[in-house]
Amino acid sequence: MSPVKLAIIGLGLMGSRHIEIVNSFDGCDLVGVCDLDSDLGSLADRHGVPFFQKIGEMLDSTRPDGAILATQSAAHVETFEACARRGVHALIEKPVADTTQAALRIAELADLTNTRVLVGHHRRHNPLVKAAHDVVTSGQIGNLLAVSMMWTLMKPDRYFDIAWRTVRPDGGPVLINLVHELDILRYTCGEIDQVFAQGRSKARGFEVEDSVSISITFRSGAVATIVGSDAVTAPWSYEATTGENPLYFNVPENCYYFTGTEGALAFPQMELWSYPDRDRHGWQHPMEKSVLPVSRADSLTVQLAHFCDVVRGARPPLVDALDGARSLAAALAVLESISTNKPITPSIDPA
Numbered sequence: 537m538s539p540v541k542l543a544i545i546g547l548g549l550m551g552s553r554h555i556e557i558v559n560s561f562d563g564c565d566l567v568g569v570c571d572l573d574s575d576l577g578s579l580a581d582r583h584g585v586p587f588f589q590k591i592g593e594m595l596d597s598t599r600p601d602g603a604i605l606a607t608q609s610a611a612h613v614e615t616f617e618a619c620a621r622r623g624v625h626a627l628i629e630k631p632v633a634d635t636t637q638a639a640l641r642i643a644e645l646a647d648l649t650n651t652r653v654l655v656g657h658h659r660r661h662n663p664l665v666k667a668a669h670d671v672v673t674s675g676q677i678g679n680l681l682a683v684s685m686m687w688t689l690m691k692p693d694r695y696f697d698i699a700w701r702t703v704r705p706d707g708g709p710v711l712i713n714l715v716h717e718l719d720i721l722r723y724t725c726g727e728i729d730q731v732f733a734q735g736r737s738k739a740r741g742f743e744v745e746d747s748v749s750i751s752i753t754f755r756s757g758a759v760a761t762i763v764g765s766d767a768v769t770a771p772w773s774y775e776a777t778t779g780e781n782p783l784y785f786n787v788p789e790n791c792y793y794f795t796g797t798e799g800a801l802a803f804p805q806m807e808l809w810s811y812p813d814r815d816r817h818g819w820q821h822p823m824e825k826s827v828l829p830v831s832r833a834d835s836l837t838v839q840l841a842h843f844c845d846v847v848r849g850a851r852p853p854l855v856d857a858l859d860g861a862r863s864l865a866a867a868l869a870v871l872e873s874i875s876t877n878k879p880i881t882p883s884i885d886p887a
């Protein structure tokens with residue numbers, strides 16, 4: 537099988553991680569990288585890859601089969617259009633876009649040009665998340681009734697040197713980070729019926745929130761809460777507890793709790809709680825804990841292998857543009873709820 541030819545557009549925080557991963561993966565060849573910022577040419581040099589400042593020039597001269605789009609979300613539709621017009625399949629970083637209209641435009645362009653889109657909700661490729669999905673959807677903890685998620689950590693001050701991260705339309709932890717939690721909730725618990733959220737920027741005073749609480753109901757009848765803050769000293773986040781990204785200090789704690797009529801799952805330590813004797817249940821009886829064995833894998837590498845298969849046409853994308861649009865719609869509903877102080881039903885239907 538010949539390697540898939542890939543390009544990367546956008547070499548910031550995420551694009552520079554993609555370079556490392558693509559360059560060390562056998563199933564693909566990195567043929568070119570592109571960023572508006574000429575200073576990033578040195579990063580390309582270090583990896584021995586041709587550097588371009590114009591997307592069209594890079595695509596026309598290197599002719600990749602697929603491209604990874606790691607520009608800020610507001611630029612995804614424009615960068616995807618450049619790829620789609622040339623029949624280049626795309627792995628688009630999450631969120632798929634900054635508005636549902638832009639996300640739907642991406643889905644439409646993909647259809648019109650016959651290009652395939654995988655949205656970079658990479659956590660779905662993590663075996664731990666897949667195992668949590670399987671526990672919940674197989675009924676192993678009975679009927680899922682309530683979920684609690686924590687995403688609490690401290691972003692370093694220098695993270696905010698990049699202006700778009702501090703302002704609308706695409707800055708702030710709801711769109712950048714909690715869209716992951718919302719996507720995992722959709723994946724494990726089904727479609728969201730309604731969100732009601734509060735958000736504050738008490739710590740930093742930016743236009744975008746630093747702390748939020750989100751209350752969620754699902755079409756299934758289950759409920760969930762997410763408490764999130766990027767300005768606190770706390771170990772309970774997906775990043776810190778899964779150890780997925782070596783950049784983060786790793787702690788053996790849990791950050792998500794799935795609870796059902798027959799048991800509960802604490803993630804990512806994968807602790808399953810239940811009553812040993814089903815006929816003896818109730819708060820007076822002892823519960824037992826077992827730990828699910830789950831093999832670890834780097835989700836960005838698993839995602840890249842999947843993207844290569846998607847480019848080859850060997851399998852459909854795990855998260856396509858419309859799926860990504862639904863997770864984006866959930867995040868936008870959270871922001872709308874914060875600004876209107878009302879419950880909102882996420883929707884991708886044009887108003």
Ligand SMILES: NC(=O)c1ccc[n+]([C@@H]2O[C@H](COP(=O)([O-])OP(=O)(O)OC[C@H]3O[C@@H](n4cnc5c(N)ncnc54)[C@H](O)[C@@H]3O)[C@@H](O)[C@H]2O)c1
Nearest residue numbers: 546547548549550571572573606607608609611629630631
């Ligand atoms: N999967 C994850 O866990 C994860 C983590 C962080 C960021 N992201 C996502 O990745 C994307 C990028 O985020 P980031 O923090 O790396 O941003 P960043 O600001 O660090 O990098 C974006 C880069 O894109 C470049 N760029 C912008 N428009 C361009 C264009 N038209 N042509 C070429 N280059 C262009 C910028 O110059 C910049 O270097 C966002 O969608 C973000 O939500 C995903």
